[in-house]
Amino acid sequence: MISLKRTTVTDPAFVELVSMLDKDLWARYPDKQGIFAPSNKLDERVQVVVAFSEGQPLACGGFRPTASTTEIEIKRMFVHPAFRGKGISRMILQELERWASEQHYTSAILETGIKQPEAIRLYETSGFTRIPNYGPYQDIEESVCMRKIFAS
Template identity: 50%
Template sequence: MLRLIRTTSDNPDFRALVQLLDHDLGERDGADHAFYAQFNKVDAIKHVVVAYQQEVPIGCGAFKEFSGELVEIKRMYVQPDWRGQGVAAAILAELERWAEELNYKGCVLETGMKQPEAIRLYNRSGYRRIPNYGQYAGVENSVCMQKELL
């Protein structure tokens, strides 16, 4: 049974999953990976969700405050053997619930054109494409999205 825990970026399971994520992104993004990596540091993230299946960490996600009313979803990852089973959707929903509990009004995120499965997940979860923001403005590979929370 899937178990989700709320934690911080100090969690060793989260850090191990992020290493796998970074390896995966490095392969997908190639030479562009260094550009994206500079925006994905995990030091001092206060809002992290780790998914477990029989005490094995299989996925993660996090958010950081983006503005006074918005959070930015970061570091979403599910191990390959567990993809397609709703794990990422469960992590994302838990992050959104947590953000709502903290009175945030919405979520933004950035993903890449080379991550079509992530784009599908976010579309199915109610995210809509927005103009690329901040450091992603003008970056052709970046896809920025937003969702209002209830």
């Protein structure tokens, strides 16, 4: 059985998973990952969800407020390779949306990359639509930016 834990960026399970995520991204985007590093820095404003099974961390994701008072940015979504294809990323994403909605946020933005078709598919099937690249991603052709308005 999979359980979800709302936590912070200092949670050891989250730190472990994000380390794996960073290695995965460096492998996919070796020439560009250094550009993304500043955008991936996490601070105490980031709220995190970690999925566990029998005490083992399986997946994570987080969100942080944007300059808008009604919008969040989804960050650091990752599923351990051994547990992919089981719907865990969708569970994480749905929990992040619920948590954000509880705090009166009404929409989310995110950035993913063209070499992550599984992530693009997850976001599209979860109601996200492509938008022009925003902020630090504006001139990065490998970036795919998306937005979702939460259901009322």
